[in-house]
Amino acid sequence: xxxxxxxxxxxxxxxxxxxxxxxxxxxxxxxxxxxxxxxxxxxxxxxxxxxxxxxxxxxxxxxxxxxxxxxxxxxxxxxxxxxxxxxxxxxxxxxxxxxxxxxxxxxxxxxxxxxxxxxxxxxxxxxxxxxxxxxxxxxxxxxxxxxxxxxxxxxxxxxxxxxxxxxxxxxxxxxxxxxxxxxxxxxxxxxxxxxxxxxxxxxx
Numbered sequence: 001x002x003x004x005x006x007x008x009x010x011x012x013x014x015x016x017x018x019x020x021x022x023x024x025x026x027x028x029x030x031x032x033x034x035x036x037x038x039x040x041x042x043x044x045x046x047x048x049x050x051x052x053x054x055x056x057x058x059x060x061x062x063x064x065x066x067x068x069x070x071x072x073x074x075x076x077x078x079x080x081x082x083x084x085x086x087x088x089x090x091x092x093x094x095x096x097x098x099x100x101x102x103x104x105x106x107x108x109x110x111x112x113x114x115x116x117x118x119x120x121x122x123x124x125x126x127x128x129x130x131x132x133x134x135x136x137x138x139x140x141x142x143x144x145x146x147x148x149x150x151x152x153x154x155x156x157x158x159x160x161x162x163x164x165x166x167x168x169x170x171x172x173x174x175x176x177x178x179x180x181x182x183x184x185x186x187x188x189x190x191x192x193x194x195x196x197x198x199x200x201x202x203x204x
Contacts, residue, residue, distance in 0.1 A: 019042075020042035026105050026106040029109075030109050033060075062117075072127040076092060076131070079092040089134075090161065148194075165182075168182035168185075
């Protein structure tokens, strides 16, 4: 069903409030994102904030968290556009996760404080879902091209890689100076996948 003009305006206002919240978090951290500050940053009345987010700050932070995830995925996709292989694409996603998570404000919100505030979701957030879908697609294409063994499960592998990158993002947020090792670790994993294909071919 096509959204009405009123529904579209409501959705735009919700997005504006969530974006304003994300700007506050990126600038000054999640603790600075009070209802008053969000109202001023979004240039709407407090009543408007509550009209769109009746549950208050918690639901606003959940919307802002999803926008942070969407920004992460968009950044990763842009970085992957210049890659030439499935390994390079996944490495670009790994690099993006690490760099994104290193931010002391937005990165820490996305990787550490945000999940605790918005609660666990079985399907994951926007960022995790986007990472899983894109990595699964890259692995499936690699398998079709013969770059991965036929017995590799792209779906399961995408879940494992994405979960590992989320954990690496948490560590990058907490220990940004040592996070570079995770990109290299992903490189070794991908090299092992390609090596397993080569060994399979040699044994056939």
